[in-house]
Amino acid sequence: MMGGKRVLHCDTCGMETEHLHRDVLDMDYNAILKPAMWNCESCYRNKRALRAIGGDPVAILDGRQIFVTGFMATGKSKISPILAALTRRRYVDTDEMIVEKARKSIPEIFEQDGEDAFRDLEHQCVIEVADGPSAVISLGGGAIAYGRNWDVIKVKGLSLCIRASVETIFQRLARKRDERPLLAGLTDEACVAKIKSMLKEREGYYARASTFVTSDEVKSPEDMAVEALNLLKALK
Secondary structure, three states: OEOOEOOEEOOOOOOEEOOOEEEOOOOOOEOOOEOOEEEOHHHHHHHHHHHHHOOOHHHHHOOOEEEEEOOOOOOHHHHHHHHHHHOOOEEEEHHHHHHHHHOOOHHHHHHHHOHHHHHHHHHHHHHHHHOOOOEEEEOOOOHHHOHHHHHHHHHHEEEEEEEOOHHHHHHHHOOOHHHOOOOOOOOHHHHHHHHHHHHHHHHHHHOOOOEEEEOOOOOOHHHHHHHHHHHHHOOO
16 A cells, blocks of 8 residues: 555566556456456557467568558557567567667757768668567658668568558647658648648658558547458468
């Protein structure tokens, strides 16, 4: 007890949580030999999603890398970690790798070193993760548009493109536009025009992906991750 409040722990991950979900649908559940498990929100959602896809995703995908691409604010960073949990592999965000290697933020890299320096670092990260253990790899929005990155992606694994409408992208970027070097400082009208222009420019590159899901404000990230995995399974 802490201050009279009971401390709850997830039976799956062991983390402290304020709320637990009772789960009696584990694949190895037995009412006599194994009691119901109590899961935190994240583990509960992941388990339900895993049951929804059926089969063993690790075996089905044969250890291939999963590269997740798509325009900025389409939901790559939300869907990719869930997809990684479903396939029991690590999650890697190449933008986070770039920041760690450069020891500065992405806007700072663009401002101080230029886009070419950023793209060079990005390519180094793509090669590094592609040659590493099986992972779900969330790529920067423009990574797939560069031939040297695509040459790695198409050989090392499967690619998933997450799509979203211009309106959805704009609304999601509304509060964080200045964190995006290619959109910083633009008016709303100019921002929408820039998004449309960049999408048109990259459309052909995104079209090369192995499969696609559409992100909107209706489907949850968990639902989209399950949809994506079912599509990836069908590619075997």
